[in-house]
Amino acid sequence: MSTKRIGNRTVKLQNGPTIISAASVVGPKEGKGPKSEYFDLILDDDLYGEKSWELSESKMVQTAMKKAAEKAGKKLEDINYLIGGDLINQLFPASFAARELQIPFFGIYGACSTMAEGMCLSSMLIDGGFADFILSGTSSHYCTAERQFRFPLELGNQKPMTAQWTVTGAGSVLISSKGEGPKVKFLTVGKVIDKGIDDGNNMGAAMAPAAIDTIYAYFNDTKDDPNSFDLIATGDLGKLGKQITEDLLKEKGIDISNVYTDCGIEVFDLEEQDVHCGGSGCGCSASIFAGYIYNKLKNKEFNKVMLVSTGALLSPTSTLQKQTIPCVAHAVVIVNEE
Incomplete structure (x- = not known):
């Protein structure tokens, strides 16, 4: 019999899975954004010394995972499981990173929801007594995503x-x-x-309903107060998706406006960096959480945070077959306990 469930959708963890370290790596453009001081490593170029963008992305997540272990004073052999995924076919970056790290590996796919999905699964495994140390992480890369989902960069499409x-x-x-x-x-x-929604250039509108569904489910299950949070951060809805989420949750009787932001807005300067509605990709909520948000939690500037990573589960094949865009969002609530 389940003893850790609250309501229909929410799990209350009883054994205190603890985030003992976090690490983030970002590219040059992200390093010029407003949260640059919180990232562990800012690359000088998008290739990171590799022969392809995909290998660069794999090296980035590998570096982030190594740094997270090092910051906690742990060796790779101390880690029981590695949980990771990304946007690229057959989890190329995560799988190749796992090949190098040699830690028992669960490859997961949640598109841009992968960071929160990995944290959910890691926390369940820890809480259930199946492991003592789990590394979880994800990545994305502008050039790999454009090549797979959109157009060759050389075309310069608007x-x-x-x-x-x-x-x-x-x-x-x-x-x-x-x-x-x-x-x-x-x-x-x-x-x-x-x-x-079938427009791959309007991901905020596509993913916002999934974020709304999950956030509403949490508050409906727990009867928690939105204003008890220091921060509620969705994954990568951008400016448009954030506004949709905020407005429609208000219609459902949940006002998160005082504590709500979106990682796609936090990672870039929307006025100066010409990113239109903001950031997206698995690395969006991953780098903002592992950099900015975790730093604030560790220093007790934030004491209660909800991360809701959002993912669009489309593929090049589904797009060519004229399918609409299924989306998902997973929520993780992190607290500092006395």
């Missing part, structure tokens, strides 16, 4: 104003059964929601 800029970045967290740090307290697993 983007509509609803489009977002895929973040070149990676983030990783080390979650432990013991140690100092903020703890994962609740998680709400998302349903796949599809409201009929």
Whole structure:
């Protein structure tokens, strides 16, 4: 019999899975954004010394995972499991990173929701007593995503104003059964929601309904107060998707406007960096959480945070077959306990 569930969708973790470290790596454009001081490593160029963008992305997430372990004083052989994924076919970057790290590996796909999905699964495994140390992380790269989902960069295609800029970045967290740090307290697993959006250049509108569904489910299950949070951060809805989420949650009786932001807005300067609606990609919420948000939690400037990473589960094949865009969002609530 399940003893850790609250309501229909939310899990309350009882054994205090603790985020004991986090690390982030970003590209040059992201390093010029407003949160640059919080990233562990800012690359000088998008290739990171590799022969392809895909290998560069793999090296980025590998670096983030190594740094997270090092910051906690752990060796790779101390880690029980590695959980990761990305946007690229067959999880190329994550799988190649796992090949180098030689840690037992779960490859997951949640598109841009992968950071929160990995944290959910890691926390469940820790809380259930199946592991003591789990590295979880994800990545994205502007050039790899454009090559797979859109057009060759050489074409120089213009983007509509609803489009977002895929973040070149990676983030990783080390979650432990013991140690100092903020703890994962609740998680709400998302349903796949599809409201009929078929425009791959309007991802904020496509993903916002999934974020709304998951956030509403959490508050409906727990009866928590939105204003008890220091921050509620969605993954990569951008400016348009954030506004949709905020407005429609208000219609459902949940006002998060005082504490709400979106990682796609935080990672870039929307006025100066010409990214249209903001950032997107697995590395968007990963780098902002592992950099900015985790730093604030660790220093007790934030004491209660909800991360809701959002993912669009389309593929090049589904797009060519004229399918609409199914989306998902997973929520993780992290707290500093006295």
